[in-house]
Amino acid sequence: MEIIRLDNVSYYYKAYNDDGTVGSAVGVEGVTLSIEEGSFVALVGHNGCGKSTLAKLMNGLLIPKSGTVTVNGLNTADRDNIFEIRKNVGMVFQNPDNQMVASIVEEDVAFGPENLGVPQPEIVERVYEALEQVGMAEYAKSSPHRLSGGQKQRIAIAGALAIRPRVLVLDESTAMLDPLGRREVLDVAHKLNVGGMTVVLITHFMEEVLDCDSVVVMDNGHVVRVGTPGEIFEDSSLLGNVGLKAPRTIALAQKLADAGFDVPRDQRDAGKLGGDVCQSLKK
Amino acid sequence: MFRDVSFGQYYPGSSFVHKMDPRIKLVLTLLFMVGIFFVQSFAVFAFVTVFLLAIIFIARLPLRSVLKSIKGIIVLLVLTSLLNIFFTKGVEGEEPLWAWRKIEIYVTGLKQAAKIFLRLVYLVMGSSVLTLTTTPVDLTHAVESLLKPLRVRKFPVHEFALIMSLTLSFIPSLIDETDRIIRAQKARGADFDTGGLIKRAKAFVPILIPLLVGGFRRAEELANAMNSRCYEGATKRTCMRVMKLTWRDFVGGFVVVAFFTGVFLLYGMANKWGNIIWLYY
Numbered sequence: 001m002e003i004i005r006l007d008n009v010s011y012y013y014k015a016y017n018d019d020g021t022v023g024s025a026v027g028v029e030g031v032t033l034s035i036e037e038g039s040f041v042a043l044v045g046h047n048g049c050g051k052s053t054l055a056k057l058m059n060g061l062l063i064p065k066s067g068t069v070t071v072n073g074l075n076t077a078d079r080d081n082i083f084e085i086r087k088n089v090g091m092v093f094q095n096p097d098n099q100m101v102a103s104i105v106e107e108d109v110a111f112g113p114e115n116l117g118v119p120q121p122e123i124v125e126r127v128y129e130a131l132e133q134v135g136m137a138e139y140a141k142s143s144p145h146r147l148s149g150g151q152k153q154r155i156a157i158a159g160a161l162a163i164r165p166r167v168l169v170l171d172e173s174t175a176m177l178d179p180l181g182r183r184e185v186l187d188v189a190h191k192l193n194v195g196g197m198t199v200v201l202i203t204h205f206m207e208e209v210l211d212c213d214s215v216v217v218m219d220n221g222h223v224v225r226v227g228t229p230g231e232i233f234e235d236s237s238l239l240g241n242v243g244l245k246a247p248r249t250i251a252l253a254q255k256l257a258d259a260g261f262d263v264p265r266d267q268r269d270a271g272k273l274g275g276d277v278c279q280s281l282k283k
Numbered sequence: 284m285f286r287d288v289s290f291g292q293y294y295p296g297s298s299f300v301h302k303m304d305p306r307i308k309l310v311l312t313l314l315f316m317v318g319i320f321f322v323q324s325f326a327v328f329a330f331v332t333v334f335l336l337a338i339i340f341i342a343r344l345p346l347r348s349v350l351k352s353i354k355g356i357i358v359l360l361v362l363t364s365l366l367n368i369f370f371t372k373g374v375e376g377e378e379p380l381w382a383w384r385k386i387e388i389y390v391t392g393l394k395q396a397a398k399i400f401l402r403l404v405y406l407v408m409g410s411s412v413l414t415l416t417t418t419p420v421d422l423t424h425a426v427e428s429l430l431k432p433l434r435v436r437k438f439p440v441h442e443f444a445l446i447m448s449l450t451l452s453f454i455p456s457l458i459d460e461t462d463r464i465i466r467a468q469k470a471r472g473a474d475f476d477t478g479g480l481i482k483r484a485k486a487f488v489p490i491l492i493p494l495l496v497g498g499f500r501r502a503e504e505l506a507n508a509m510n511s512r513c514y515e516g517a518t519k520r521t522c523m524r525v526m527k528l529t530w531r532d533f534v535g536g537f538v539v540v541a542f543f544t545g546v547f548l549l550y551g552m553a554n555k556w557g558n559i560i561w562l563y564y
Contacts, residue, residue: 061507083513091511098501099508101445103452104420110523112512117519124523145455159512 003167003198004035004058004089009067011053026221027053031067033216033223035200037166040193042209042229043202045218046243051202054218055171058200059089072166087116090160094172096152097145105147105155106131106140112163123162130158134188150181154188167198174203182208207247210268217242230266249273294415299531300342301416305425307532311539312413318543319402319409321550325394328401334542335408342416352411353404360403367396423448424524441517453501457494464493 011027028050035041043051056062057069060076072088074081093099102108106127113123131137134154144152153173160168170189174182186208193199209215215232217225219242233246253267263276322328339349373389381388427444434440468489475486
């Protein structure tokens with residue numbers, strides 16, 4: 001079943017020209033996309049390609065200038081639907097520091113349910129369940145600014161989870177983190193996905209795309225390709241055109257395979273790739 | 284540069300005073316601050332001193348941390364004391380203690396200065412007992428809860444409390460950012476430590492502008508994050524934190540109220556029967 005549907009969606013930003021007149025800049029243009037419930041979708045593209053715009057269109061933070069976005073059958077352009085839509089689509093942004101509304105972890109996570117008017121005992125229940133899901137329950141009483149970037153971002157995810165959404169949109173949520181923090185956040189995202197959550201991961205780190213069900217490649221406001229990670233990485237001319245690169249190990253595996261070695265083209269584990277090469281040489 | 288700035292001066296602990304309801308503590312502190320102005324004689328000041336020391340002891344606060352709060356008002360203390368010493372005229376027939384040309388110092392002035400000094404010091408010490416035993420978050424909740432009756436008068440209580448709590452939670456990251464900008468500007472050769480006042484003030488412009496711009500960017504992102512989490516103002520909003528009164532609040536409240544009832548009574552008595560000397564001096 002599809003949970004989010006974008007139909008020929010365009011969004012333009014107001015932009016000031018050099019002579020001071022107001023023009024417009026393309027955010028996204030003519031995007032048609034469908035996201036299936038329970039899937040793990042990655043949105044990739046280099047900076048300014050419109051992926052964050054697309055994310056903000058998915059929960060009504062932005063309303064399309066033309067075309068329609070529907071979440072679970074509800075049109076985001078209808079203001080009456082907006083809270084129902086945001087209850088369904090949780091969103092986590094890039095900078096963890098700018099998403100914290102309280103100076104104690106549990107109170108920050110409680111912000112969403114408090115807004116929804118959830119009765120007090122259930123808020124506590126939701127907060128601890130959400131913190132449990134991201135593995136941060138022991139930090140419930142801490143102050144977020146003492147935590148690492150990855151931990152803060154997990155708190156932000158817990159904040160979104162406490163609303164009990166069906167879709168989690170991670171808008172470049174790993175961009176500011178160190179590799180360890182990125183790993184933490186991705187592990188949580190995958191665990192949630194296994195539990196049935198639809199995840200939309202927006203990123204420009206191609207390594208993060210490997211485990212996704214499908215990859216949406218964007219360039220200049222347009223969706224240029226939708227496919228499985230394997231398909232996308234095979235198409236090196238496509239990636240080159242939009243300024244992206246396949247992960248190094250995969251690129252190497254592809255080159256080795258092209259050179260006649262008997263290795264899988266989508267081998268992502270450098271150690272295993274080494275083993276494959278040895279096996280192939282022995283033959 | 285700003286590393287050692289700690290906002291709020293909460294001193295973690297689990298004493299009787301720490302465990303009291305922040306609302307009660309806030310109200311009692313206000314009572315204390317008003318009460319101090321009704322203390323007129325040194326004898327009663329002695330009672331207040333013992334009372335305050337007892338509270339500090341029960342709260343298990345190191346006296347030093349409470350006294351540290353006085354540092355902030357030292358200029359004020361010196362100024363008001365000097366003004367009182369030099370400008371208080373003696374009572375009729377009183378000989379000046381010391382005189383030089385037109386400057387005269389009377390015993391009354393010295394007493395007056397000492398009382399004002401004590402009042403200000405106790406005022407600050409009393410309020411710092413509150414901030415030392417209560418987290419800023421708890422204080423925010425207390426303010427919100429106490430201001431609730433104003434909601435009837437269309438006063439935006441919830442918004443006010445939210446602004447307070449957002450301010451508190453953004454202070455650490457703004458301090459970090461300031462630190463970062465200063466280092467970045469220093470790395471480019473900016474000089475903050477030499478030159479006259481105007482030159483130094485000017486040197487801060489390249490810090491303030493990025494900080495301001497960054498502040499707007501943060502505000503925008505925060506607004507998006509809050510919207511995404513279904514924020515729509517105070518309507519139908521619930522709150523996770525429940526504040527419950529316990530026996531501590533009744534005991535603590537009773538003791539403080541009783542003490543200041545005593546102070547108010549003594550004040551009344553002193554005014555009525557000014558001849559009870561120990562109440563007046």
